[in-house]
Amino acid sequence: MALWATIMAGGSGTRFWPRSRKSMPKQLLALAGEATLLEQTVARVLPLVERERFVVVTNASQQQGVGELLPWLKPENLLVEPVGRNTAPCLVLAATRIQAADPDAVIVALPADHVILDDAAFRRCLKAAIAAADGERLITFGIVPRYAETGYGYVELAEPLQQSESHTVYRVARFREKPDRATAQAFVAAGNFLWNSGIFVWRADAFLTAARTHLPEIVEALAPYATVTAGRLVSGLMFRYADLPDISVDVGILERTTAVACVKGEFGWSDVGSWSALAEVLQSDADGNVSRGELVMLASSGNVVDAPDKLVALLGIHDCVVVDTPDALLVCAKDRAQEVRQILEVLRARGRTDLL
Amino acid sequence: MALWATIMAGGSGTRFWPRSRKSMPKQLLALAGEATLLEQTVARVLPLVERERFVVVTNASQQQGVGELLPWLKPENLLVEPVGRNTAPCLVLAATRIQAADPDAVIVALPADHVILDDAAFRRCLKAAIAAADGERLITFGIVPRYAETGYGYVELAEPLQQSESHTVYRVARFREKPDRATAQAFVAAGNFLWNSGIFVWRADAFLTAARTHLPEIVEALAPYATVTAGRLVSGLMFRYADLPDISVDVGILERTTAVACVKGEFGWSDVGSWSALAEVLQSDADGNVSRGELVMLASSGNVVDAPDKLVALLGIHDCVVVDTPDALLVCAKDRAQEVRQILEVLRARGRTDLL
Numbered sequence: 273m274a275l276w277a278t279i280m281a282g283g284s285g286t287r288f289w290p291r292s293r294k295s296m297p298k299q300l301l302a303l304a305g306e307a308t309l310l311e312q313t314v315a316r317v318l319p320l321v322e323r324e325r326f327v328v329v330t331n332a333s334q335q336q337g338v339g340e341l342l343p344w345l346k347p348e349n350l351l352v353e354p355v356g357r358n359t360a361p362c363l364v365l366a367a368t369r370i371q372a373a374d375p376d377a378v379i380v381a382l383p384a385d386h387v388i389l390d391d392a393a394f395r396r397c398l399k400a401a402i403a404a405a406d407g408e409r410l411i412t413f414g415i416v417p418r419y420a421e422t423g424y425g426y427v428e429l430a431e432p433l434q435q436s437e438s439h440t441v442y443r444v445a446r447f448r449e450k451p452d453r454a455t456a457q458a459f460v461a462a463g464n465f466l467w468n469s470g471i472f473v474w475r476a477d478a479f480l481t482a483a484r485t486h487l488p489e490i491v492e493a494l495a496p497y498a499t500v501t502a503g504r505l506v507s508g509l510m511f512r513y514a515d516l517p518d519i520s521v522d523v524g525i526l527e528r529t530t531a532v533a534c535v536k537g538e539f540g541w542s543d544v545g546s547w548s549a550l551a552e553v554l555q556s557d558a559d560g561n562v563s564r565g566e567l568v569m570l571a572s573s574g575n576v577v578d579a580p581d582k583l584v585a586l587l588g589i590h591d592c593v594v595v596d597t598p599d600a601l602l603v604c605a606k607d608r609a610q611e612v613r614q615i616l617e618v619l620r621a622r623g624r625t626d627l628l
Numbered sequence: 629m630a631l632w633a634t635i636m637a638g639g640s641g642t643r644f645w646p647r648s649r650k651s652m653p654k655q656l657l658a659l660a661g662e663a664t665l666l667e668q669t670v671a672r673v674l675p676l677v678e679r680e681r682f683v684v685v686t687n688a689s690q691q692q693g694v695g696e697l698l699p700w701l702k703p704e705n706l707l708v709e710p711v712g713r714n715t716a717p718c719l720v721l722a723a724t725r726i727q728a729a730d731p732d733a734v735i736v737a738l739p740a741d742h743v744i745l746d747d748a749a750f751r752r753c754l755k756a757a758i759a760a761a762d763g764e765r766l767i768t769f770g771i772v773p774r775y776a777e778t779g780y781g782y783v784e785l786a787e788p789l790q791q792s793e794s795h796t797v798y799r800v801a802r803f804r805e806k807p808d809r810a811t812a813q814a815f816v817a818a819g820n821f822l823w824n825s826g827i828f829v830w831r832a833d834a835f836l837t838a839a840r841t842h843l844p845e846i847v848e849a850l851a852p853y854a855t856v857t858a859g860r861l862v863s864g865l866m867f868r869y870a871d872l873p874d875i876s877v878d879v880g881i882l883e884r885t886t887a888v889a890c891v892k893g894e895f896g897w898s899d900v901g902s903w904s905a906l907a908e909v910l911q912s913d914a915d916g917n918v919s920r921g922e923l924v925m926l927a928s929s930g931n932v933v934d935a936p937d938k939l940v941a942l943l944g945i946h947d948c949v950v951v952d953t954p955d956a957l958l959v960c961a962k963d964r965a966q967e968v969r970q971i972l973e974v975l976r977a978r979g980r981t982d983l984l
Binding site for chain 2: 589
């Protein structure tokens, strides 16, 4: 049994505009540290996964960027989706090819654009998940909630299934979609609800068996591409992929199977879903400001500033996001950072696609 | 009797940082329209003043910029102060040279960095002032206050001295320095207090007579430079100017003489003392935003944005100033725009003189 990694690097970058653009999405940016989020994601599991066992799923506009950051990636392990179809087709494609190469493979599947502050703790959790995935179980990583977030899905835990030295694996009672605030508060108070991180561990064969049961059309459509070369994969997917259901692995498979289990993790996870979320994972100054670039801050607090190319002076500014790029500047109230995509809609309507 | 203009163009640019810099102060910027404030000031009186009767007082760091904007200016009429000594030495120097050239001259003295929205109304007011200045009277332009500004000095009016078709000239009871808020409110309520605009009209001989009485050391120190060439003026002032008292014409002369009178003006005057003051003199959109450059504004109001070189997107931002330049970006609460100079102090302390 060997561990493989599937890195999901197909996300678009609308919420980190103007730093992120269509061809430069969040995972290709160094938002939290010197390395890009993609590189950090790879480095996180590299101590446990051989380089030839990394499979990265991305799209055409990011293919070059991914290839430059991971030049050692085997060409046939860089899977290029012609169109985004959420996580189910992406993970079935990766598992199909991995199982063909290694019938005994165990896969850890990770989004390329999350932040994890404690990589060692993550790897300890990963080892517990691998132990629990020995069989048919599909393991999801649940995060102990830090507050009543309404933007995440939750995993409701049932009884413990397995206990390692450091981690407990639970049966999943059910998945809960993004709750309203009162429900989220009840989840956090109840104690047996975890944030659904979107990080998974499973045996390739177990996952494909579950997928064949619940999403047979996806498994059948992608089966012919189990062993074809990178070039033939691209041309083959071009004709099939757009017709696949646009569905997440959670909704399409995990919520429909009893084989799913959850390992409880605490390793400083964030999906950094917006500029304001960066403030949670980066070191801030005494006034709660998080910044990249040279700053002068007077009577200002709680700001997120990303302006590596020039000096930024803030005077009497609180809880704002300031992002400077050569052709666009964003100034945004922190509590509206989720709405940045509305700006992109305006730009699209104006025909300023050069700024998207 | 011929009309001469003295343009005071020696101000530093701290309050419009980062657009204004040491060598590019406010009067050399096109803050309100296509032309610079200096050019607008010249254009305002050009219908009444021959070009060879313009005298501009500036400093070494702005000399080149002024020369480029006013290439027709006679070299001996561009007076370069080696160091700033407020308005009294500046206006005595100008009057000394003007009187030597034209003993019967009447001078209108204007700061180069004010905004006047209605030039025609200003010129009508100027004509009334010229009529009232025929003799010993020193005329100051008083502005009907629009609100209880605490940043301006006020002129307290006494009885009317002279009435033209459109304007009344009053005897000045006294000058009042920048008041506190309650006092300013009382001034506005009283009705006989005007903002002291810093624009003046006087005969050269009358002004120099008053100056000789109240600031004899300045008149004597500058008398030798009445007729020297531009080159000899520069070298001469280099040795004398720094020793002159640093004093305004208001404090040094006008407040000490009974010959002072005030013409009441309403011509859309502003000294645009800060970025926030621009909002009063520029056309704003329906949400009270004033801007230069392409903008996307969502849920934002009352902002001043100066960013000609890139798109600026504001989301949930109210009453802020945003100024983008190639090497520095300012984001500032509008009600703290007066404190921008504190940023320059920080930069100076850091040794970032390149940004001043």
